[in-house]
Amino acid sequence: MIINHPLLGPRDAAEFVYLGDASLMVRPDWQDENAAEKFYQYMYLRDNPAGRQRELWYHEQGDRSWLIVTRDTTTHEISSVELARDVALAGKGK
Amino acid sequence: MSHYSAFSIFRNALSGNRHWPRVWRNPHPKPSYDVVIVGAGGHGLATAYYLAKEHGIHNVAVIEKGWLGGGNTVRNTTIVRSNYMMPGNTMFYERSMKLWENLSQDINYNVMFSQRGQYNLCHSPGQMDTARRRGNIMRANGIDAELFDRAEVQRRLPYLDYSPNARFPIHGAIYQSRAGTARHDAVAWGYARAADRQGVDIIQQCEVTGYLRDGDRITGVETTRGPIRAGKVGLAVAGHTGHLAAMAGLRLPIETHVLQAFVTEPLKPMVDTVISFGAAHFYVSQSDKGGLVLGGDLDGYNSYAQRGGLPMVEHTLASAKALMPSVSRLKLLRHWAGVMDMSMDGSPFITKTSVDGLYLNGGWCYGRFKATPASGWCYAHLLAKDEPHTHAAEFRLDRLARGAMIDEKGVGAQPNLH
Numbered sequence: 001m002i003i004n005h006p007l008l009g010p011r012d013a014a015e016f017v018y019l020g021d022a023s024l025m026v027r028p029d030w031q032d033e034n035a036a037e038k039f040y041q042y043m044y045l046r047d048n049p050a051g052r053q054r055e056l057w058y059h060e061q062g063d064r065s066w067l068i069v070t071r072d073t074t075t076h077e078i079s080s081v082e083l084a085r086d087v088a089l090a091g092k093g094k
Numbered sequence: 095m096s097h098y099s100a101f102s103i104f105r106n107a108l109s110g111n112r113h114w115p116r117v118w119r120n121p122h123p124k125p126s127y128d129v130v131i132v133g134a135g136g137h138g139l140a141t142a143y144y145l146a147k148e149h150g151i152h153n154v155a156v157i158e159k160g161w162l163g164g165g166n167t168v169r170n171t172t173i174v175r176s177n178y179m180m181p182g183n184t185m186f187y188e189r190s191m192k193l194w195e196n197l198s199q200d201i202n203y204n205v206m207f208s209q210r211g212q213y214n215l216c217h218s219p220g221q222m223d224t225a226r227r228r229g230n231i232m233r234a235n236g237i238d239a240e241l242f243d244r245a246e247v248q249r250r251l252p253y254l255d256y257s258p259n260a261r262f263p264i265h266g267a268i269y270q271s272r273a274g275t276a277r278h279d280a281v282a283w284g285y286a287r288a289a290d291r292q293g294v295d296i297i298q299q300c301e302v303t304g305y306l307r308d309g310d311r312i313t314g315v316e317t318t319r320g321p322i323r324a325g326k327v328g329l330a331v332a333g334h335t336g337h338l339a340a341m342a343g344l345r346l347p348i349e350t351h352v353l354q355a356f357v358t359e360p361l362k363p364m365v366d367t368v369i370s371f372g373a374a375h376f377y378v379s380q381s382d383k384g385g386l387v388l389g390g391d392l393d394g395y396n397s398y399a400q401r402g403g404l405p406m407v408e409h410t411l412a413s414a415k416a417l418m419p420s421v422s423r424l425k426l427l428r429h430w431a432g433v434m435d436m437s438m439d440g441s442p443f444i445t446k447t448s449v450d451g452l453y454l455n456g457g458w459c460y461g462r463f464k465a466t467p468a469s470g471w472c473y474a475h476l477l478a479k480d481e482p483h484t485h486a487a488e489f490r491l492d493r494l495a496r497g498a499m500i501d502e503k504g505v506g507a508q509p510n511l512h
């Protein structure tokens with residue numbers, strides 16, 4: 001699998017570490033009334049879609065940036081790659 | 095349907111083996127069953143068999159979207175062991191081992207269970223200590239375990255790399271002599287035949303596409319061959335657990351990941367046991383046909399594709415060569431992958447769900463072919479009696495919310511690391 005890094009161009013997926021669903025970027029508020037339940041859902045529950053998923057990849061053997069890769073879990077086709085930083089700053093974390 | 099015996103082999107040989115009856119029926123789905131199991135892998139078929147045999151519930155269907163035993167059951171590297179040390183796990187896997195030991199007799203089908211032993215190699219003094227602890231826990235629970243030092247491992251497995259150049263030095267190994275392998279197809283076929291003989295309908299080429307409901311309760315399944323009503327619906331769909339649960343409105347602590355396996359060209363007998371090489375996450379045994387059966391780590395990302403990528407091919411073969419330099423010129427004959435239900439703590443679920451009428455058997459990760467008999471045994475108990483079997487009592491969905499993870503490896507809620 002080749003991930004088209006927004007800054008470095010096409011890189012082998014083996015250079016990256018995979019974390020999982022991109023919604024992990026948005027941590028629940030620890031002061032929320034239902035913080036315990038929300039953290040349980042954040043930590044353990046997953047949509048696990050058969051199809052398109054936005055997911056976090058870390059370029060450990062490269063520039064150490066976090067990427068959000070949109071990938072189809074049934075074909076491995078990658079449809080978009082963004083810098084997680086840009087997404088976070090734009091407040092689009094999901 | 096005939097009983098297999100030495101006599102039946104002899105009788106059929108005399109008539110040129112032309113009169114063997116079909117091994118199982120190919121029935122049309124009835125409109126309604128007491129229990130519908132979704133997924134005719136080993137776990138689903140074993141469940142149906144024990145429901146009928148142990149609990150007298152014969153009005154059961156097992157519904158399979160492809161052909162029976164076409165999923166992980168026949169894609170796995172067939173290693174069976176009971177060397178778990180976390181409370182909740184230990185006695186469940188030992189229960190499974192005991193069922194394996196009598197399985198061929200019980201279901202009248204040779205599953206070729208071969209207790210050839212399994213070595214978990216240790217590569218540091220620290221690993222030897224944890225192995226000793228694991229062994230002690232196993233022995234305290236009446237499960238066999240032995241700890242070998244380097245010299246003993248070298249005597250028993252002379253073909254591993256003990257040279258100063260070895261990638262990871264071998265300090266010793268923990269060994270379970272009752273561990274081994276079983277013939278995966280035979281497990282699916284044997285349970286299918288035994289369940290069929292008990293009156294269970296195995297319905298292949300029939301995909302579950304949704305649920306029938308009565309208010310909040312699930313009362314059956316929608317399938318590609320029409321609706322089928324059921325008193326209870328039990329999922330046993332391994333890697334497909336996530337989206338079958340989603341159709342019922344459930345989000346689960348499960349991710350679907352892909353794992354590959356490999357077989358080399360056949361060799362003369364060489365590896366007469368099972369060897370796990372923890373330092374590189376690699377395991378090897380030799381099939382009865384002579385091929386070395388090799389397995390490695392997950393590809394590492396969510397996938398429903400049933401096919402893996404090249405980095406893991408390279409990792410597995412590099413590990414094989416690092417451990418057994420003599421295999422370096424062997425050619426691979428076959429290579430495939432399966433999609434697995436990786437749970438957040440690496441342990442399974444055999445449980446009711448929050449939806450009435452829907453039961454869950456899943457989260458088996460990439461190592462629970464070994465659990466097939468006990469999984470079926472405990473799931474049948476749950477479906478029949480609506481309460482968990484004592485050996486599977488910890489495999490409930492609420493354990494994570496309670497902070498009671500059963501994390502055998504201690505890696506936390508990161509499914510691709512279990």
Ligand SMILES: Cc1cc2nc3c(=O)[nH]c(=O)nc-3n(C[C@H](O)[C@H](O)[C@H](O)COP(=O)(O)OP(=O)(O)OC[C@H]3O[C@@H](n4cnc5c(N)ncnc54)[C@H](O)[C@@H]3O)c2cc1C
Nearest residue numbers: 133135136137159165166167170171173302432462463464
């Ligand atoms: C490469 C590899 C190596 C492994 N090595 C080992 C090992 O050495 N030792 C070990 O103990 N375990 C091992 N495992 C794990 C083991 O194979 C699985 O944990 C186990 O087989 C799961 O069993 P099952 O019978 O529930 O799954 P499966 O055999 O996958 O059964 C699930 C069935 O559900 C069906 N299904 C899915 N969706 C639907 C639907 N909508 N409608 C109807 N049917 C549906 C599927 O077609 C499938 O037949 C390995 C797995 C893999 C992939």
